[in-house]
Amino acid sequence: MNFDRLFEKAKAAGIEDIQVYFSGGTQFDVNVLNQLLEKYTIADTARLSVKGIFNKKMGTVTTEIINEDVFDFIIESIISSANNIDSEDEVFIYAGDKEYPEVKGLFNEDLETVSVKKKLDDTFELERLTMNADERMKMVQAYYFEGKTNVLIQNSKGLKLEKTVNSAAFYVNAIATDGEDQRTAFELSFNNDYSDFNIQELAKRAAKNATALLGAKPCDSGEYEIVLTSDASTALLQPFSGMFSAESVQKGLSLIADKVDQKIANSNITLVDDPFKAKSPRSGSFDDEGVATTYKELIKDGVLTGFLHNLKTAKIANTKSTGNATNSGVAASNLYIQPGSLSYDDAVASMKKGLVITDLAGTHAGANSVSGDFSLQAAGFLVEDGKILSPVALITVAGNYLDLLQNVTGVCNDLEFNHAFIGSPSLRIKSLVVSGK
C-alpha cells in the first residue's frame, strides 16, 4: 500500500505531520479434544492506525478497511479527534534514530516450511500423550497456535521502519479426577523454532500438575512462609507491571512515583525489560513510535532506577524515551525478574512450615495495581520440615506487592515466561496472610 497520497491529502487539510502504523498478518490455530479436531482457525487480517498532529494536538483513528476510499474518513477523524483533545502535553511524530539495534531471531522461516499436517499430527500426539500419561486424566485439550505479523511505520518526516515477527506455541489444558475431586492444569510452550518444541515433556508436565492437586483441601488460616512458583510469581507480577510505566507515574496512578533511587525491593531482586529477547514476538529494534529500543534494569539489586517512557512522558520528565511506546501508551517489552542461584527444590526444602503456591486465580480483579494490595484465590502444597505434605486449594493469599518484594528471601534459578512475555523465577517469601478453614 502506498501512503504518499494520504500524506499529501493530510498536508492539504492542515495536518502538520502524519504517521501510519500498519499491522498485518496471518494466524493459524487448532485445538484437539478426544482425538478429534475441535477447532481449526485460519486468518488473514490487517489493521491501520493513523495519527496526525493538527493544531498541536494528536488526533488518532483506526481502520480495517485499507484502501484509498477511506483516506477522507481518516483525515476527518484525525481532525475531529485533535479538535476535542485538551491535554496540553507536547506531542510528537518522530523523525527517527541514527541507529537501530539489530535484533536476531524475530522471524524464523523454517516455521512456515513445517507442514500443516506435521503440526496437526503433533497436536493430536500432545493430546494422546497427556491423556495416557496418568490413568486419572479425565479430559485433555491440546492446542497449537502460529502467527506471523508484519509491521510498517511510515511518516511524513521520512521515517520508514519495517519488521516481521513470527511465533508459535503448543499448549495443553488437562483435567484430572480421582472420582471425587477434579483438578486442572494449563501448560504452554512458546517458540518460533519448531525443532525446539518438546511435546513429550509438555505432556508429562501437564499430567503431573493436573494430578498433583487432586484431593486438595483448604489449610488452616494464618501466616505462612511461602514459595511462589515461577507460574504463580509471574501471574502476580503481571497486574502490577503498570506501576513501572512513566504514564502511570505522571497520572498519579503509580505507587512508586517518588521512589526512584530508593530501595523498593529486597537486594536480591533485579527487574529487567529486555526488547532483544530472542524468539519473542514482543521483541524488536523499534517501538510503536519508531524509537530505538533499549535494555533496562528497572530495579537493580532492589533499587528502583527509573520508569518506562515514550516520547511524551519522556518530554514531561525531561529525559529520553526508553523505546517503550505502544499505540495506546507505554508498556514493557519482555519484563522479568532476573533468576538467582537457589534451586526450587532447595527453596521448598528450606521451609520448616510453609506453603508452595502453584496457582493464583483472578489476578485481573483481586490485585489492585493502584494500591498494590492483592487478595487472590490460590492452590498449592502444604510443606512441613522441608517436605511436601498435602495439596491445598480454595484458600486466599493476601498482601501488598511492594511488601512482598521487600520480603523475598530467596530467588530461584527457574525463570519462565508466560504468554504475555512476563517472566519470573520461583520466589521464597518471608510470609503472607492465608485464609483457609
Add this chain to the structure above:
Amino acid sequence: MLDKLVIKNVLNAALTTNADFAEVFIEDKFQTDAMMLSNKVERVNNSRDFGIGVRVAKGYQSVYGYTNSSKEEDLVKLATDLAQSFPGESLEINFELEEMKVGNAHKFRLLPSEVSIEDKIVVMKRANKAARDYSEEISQVNVRFADYVQKVWIANTEGTYVHDIRVRTRLSIASVAANEITKQTGFYGPGGLWGFEFYSDVINVEDVAKEASRIAVTMLHAEECPSGKMPVVIDNGFGGVIFHEAVGHSLEATSVAKGASVFSGKKGEKIASELVTAIDDGTIQNGWGSATYDDEGNLQTRRVLIKDGILNSFMIDKLNAKRMNDACTNSGRRESYRYAPTSRMSNTYIANGSSTFDEIIAATEYGLYAKKMGGGSVNPATGDFNFSVSEGYIIRNGKIAEPVRGAALVGTGREALLKVDMVGNNLKTEQGMCGSSSGSIPADVGQPTIRVSEITVGGRKGAN
C-alpha cells in the same frame, strides 16, 4: 455489504467436500472511544472494523476462517481451504437465502455515528466534574466513553439470512481517593443497548460519577477485611457476578457438552437452594447483553436456567446442540468476526425472592456485607470461583458496621448455590464484559440481595 449472490457462492464453495453446514458472518462496526484523565481529554479515537468470518462444519466439528477482504475470490478461496478439512464427496445440500425481517427488537433514537464527538465530550466532562466535586480526597478521575454501531449479516446453509444492528454505549468512571497512607479506587460503569439518548433518558451522569467517588472515599477510610469462613450478604446488582462466574459459565454448553462442567448430566436435579430461580434473558428491552438475534442468526430468547433450585436448562449454541443431543437455546455469541461463535450468557440474573433488604441484614448476627463486587473468575472444571469485594462492611448484631477493604470471596459454585439461605425482593441488573473462548462480550449480571450462609473470605487482617 456483500451481495446475496456472493454470500451464496461462498457458502456453496464451503460445501464442495463432505461438510454439512456452512455460515458467513459479516461485520461492519463504527466505534468511538474517548478518555479523560487529570481533567483533560487525552484520547479520542474513531475506529472502523470490517471483517468476514466463514465457518464450515460436519456434525459438531467445525473449522473457522476470517479476513478483512470482501473480495469474492478471496472469500471463495477461504471457504474452499476450510472445506479441505472434511475430505469426501459433496453432500449436495440445496438451500435458498430468504432474509428474515422481524425489525429491531430494541429502539434507538440517537445513533452514535450521528452524534458529534463534541456532544460526547460534554458527557465526559460532566462526569469528571461530579466525580471530583464529591470530595477533596479524590486525587484522580479516569472517565471512559465508548459507543458503537455494530452491523452484522449472518447467513448459513440452512437458509438463515438475517441482518441486525447493535447500538451500545457505556460510560465508565474510575475514581481514586488518596491520603498519606494509601490510595483506593472506586468504579462504576453503566451501559446499555442504547444510543446517545442513554445519557438523557436512562441515567443521570452526575449520580453515576458520584457513585464511583463514594466507593473510593469509603474504601479509603476502611479497615483491612478479616479472613475466615462467615455468612456473606451479597447486595443486588453487580453482586450477580457471583452467579455469573460460579454457576453461569458452568451452564454454558461450551463446558457442559465436553463433560467438563460440574453440572454436566445434572438436568432435572437439585443443584441450588430451593430459594434460587435463575434466568438468562437476551430479550430484555435495551439490555446491555440483549440483541434481536444471537450471533448465529437465531432470535434471542429467555431461558430459565434454574427453577426453584432444580436445573432446568443449559445455554446451548447450534453445534453443541448436536453434540449434546439437546435443543439449541439460541445462545451463540461472539465478540467479532475474529471469533467463531459459541454458547454464551446474555443478561443473567437470580430472580426475586420474598425477603426485604432490612430483614436480611437484621437476620445476620456476624458476617460480611458485600455491597459492591469487583470482578472474578471461575474454573469450569472444578467450579472453584474467586471474586473481589470492592465495597464491603462488617455486619455485627444484625446491623451494618465498619467498612472493610481488600476482601476476596472464594468457594465452589455448587456449594455456594446450595447455601443461599435468603433471597431479597430488590432485583437489579448491572453491566459487565464477559471473556471466554469467543471473545469479550457485553453481558448483564444481576440479582436481588442474597445471603450465603458460609463463604471463605480472604483479607489481609487475618483470622479473628
